[in-house]
Amino acid sequence: MSLGFAKETVRKGLAAHTALGLVCCALLYLICATGTAIVLYEEWQRFEQRDAPEMTAIEPAAVQRGIENVLSVENDRATTTHLFVHMPTDALPRTTITTDTQAFHVDADGTIVMPEENAWSEFLLALHYRLNLPAIYGMTLVGAFGAMIVALSISGIVAHPRIFRDAFRLRARRRDAVATVDWHNRLAVWTLPFALAISLTGAMIGLFYVSGGIVAETAYGGDSEAALAPIFGEEAPQDPASAPVADARPALAHMARAYPEVEPYYVILHDPRTAGQHIQIVGEHPRRLIFGEYYAYGPDGEFHGTTGLADGTIGQQLAASTYNLHFGNYGGLPVKIAYIAFGLALTAVVATGTFIWLNKRARQGRPAPRTRAVWSGFVSGVPIALVTTLLARLLIGNGAPFVALFWGTLALTVAVALLRLRRDREAASGPALALAE
Structure with missing residues (x-):
């Protein structure tokens, strides 16, 4: 049965369909590429601010002095509802105290040394987490693409029944269409467990806003805190009356006595300088995937x-294990190196998948040179744009317009690819016109 659309309508519909598919592939490629880069999140922070004070440990008394020093320079006390102390870790051996309005590095005595300036690392994290969009939209979109990778992995196995038998077979080593297909299939097989783990956890993290909102609306009358309480615990009652700053020293001392095997790496002060303030310490459990215990x-x-x-x-432990499993924050540098290698391979799988589709169209007599040019420009443009923003951080500083620079550079690389296509077409049409004359 035909719907009877005009040929021009059909042509425009196919063009829109192709463009939409290309946008989806582009976002998927971007998420994989930035996810690979963000594995080194702590290392990027150290690179950005190489002169920040570093230490392997800090005494509880120094932590308390640091808390009091930072609170003493808060401009608006009413806006400071939380204070976070990042304790030194192997990956990031610094003590950084963050409030709702500012962040400072402190030395081993708790003295403020300098403001924290890691805007590029935060830009990179936001680009991967939410594509620089508002959190609820960006994280939902990224989570949906995580689910898409799961579907692509499973459907790819079903569509290629010999894929495991040919896991180490390369029919062509030269740069041609056959080699592209072989490398795509081989890398997909080698990274399959990684791709499934990363995409499933990414979908869980990204769709957190949607799923949490639905649970809150349907079961908790719209109270999001109550919906999360069974997993992450309840918030203590608030009491806004003024009070001296809470003392973190006895809490850290108790941790050392009662839980000597646990490594505290965050101290969180809720509602500081109020009668309702309380302290949470996040402790890492060695040889566990959970990000920590409160x-x-x-x-x-x-x-x-x-x-x-x-x-x-089991649900609590699973939820607490999602973040580390997704970002490779366990096992130290060897695990990070493995995540980078597998991440690069997964990124290559996404890139070659689109080239395979374009090659198939060309073999069928339906080449899409403009689409190929756009895709080639985008694939090369993402790493170029990331390097451009990093150079801007080094040359301009923490206030560089990273978002505008990234997307502007990316648009420029795509435009250059289209201009090269146009130039090549004009060069090819020149001899043809001369022969016709």
Whole structure:
């Protein structure tokens, strides 16, 4: 049965369909490429601010001095609802104290040394997490693409029943269409467990806003905090009355005595300088995938218990393991190197998949030179744009317009690819016109 559309309508519909498919492939490629780069998130921070003070450990008394020093320079106390102390770790051996309005590096004595300036690292993280879009839209979109990778991986296996048998077979080593197909299939097989783990966890993280919002609306009357409480614990009641700054020293001392095998790496002060303030310490459990366990303390260091991320329900432990499994934040540098290698391979799979589709069109007598030029420009443009923004960070500083530079450079590389196509066409048409004359 024919719908009876005019030929011009059909042509425009096919063009729109191709453009939409290309946009989806481009975003998928961008997510994979930036995800590979963000594996070195801590290393990028150290590279950005190489003169920040570093240490392997910091004493509880110095942590408390740092908290009090940072709070003393807060411009608007009413806006400071949370304070975070990043303790030194192997990946990032610095102590950084962050509030809702500012962030500072402190030395081993708790003295403020300099503001934290890692805008490029944060730009890169936001680009991967949410494509520089508002969080609810960007993370939902990225999560949907994570689910897309799962579907592509499974459908690719079904469509190629010999894919595992030919896992190490390369029919052609030269740069041609056959070699592209072979490398695409081989890399897809070699990275399959990684791709499934990364895409599933990425979908869970990215779709958090949607799934959490749905649960909050349907089961908790729109209360998002209540919806998350069974997993991440409940917020303590607020009391806005003024009070001295909570003391983190006895809380850290208790951690060292009661949980010597746990490595505290975050101290969170909720509602500082109020009667309702309380302390949470995030502790890393060695040889566990969970990002940590929350240890709750009162303002004077009295222990209130744990949330259960380390020994609670399976759902809690699974939720707490998602982040590290996705970003490779376990096992140290060897795991990071493996994630980078597999991430580059997955990025190549996405890039070659589109080239394979374009080659197939050309063999069928339906070449798409403009689409190929756009795709070639985009594939080469993403790393060029990332390097451009990093150079801007080094030359201009923390205030460089990273978002505008990235997308502007990317648009420029695509435009250059289209201009080269036009130039090549004009050069080819010149001899043809001369022969016709």
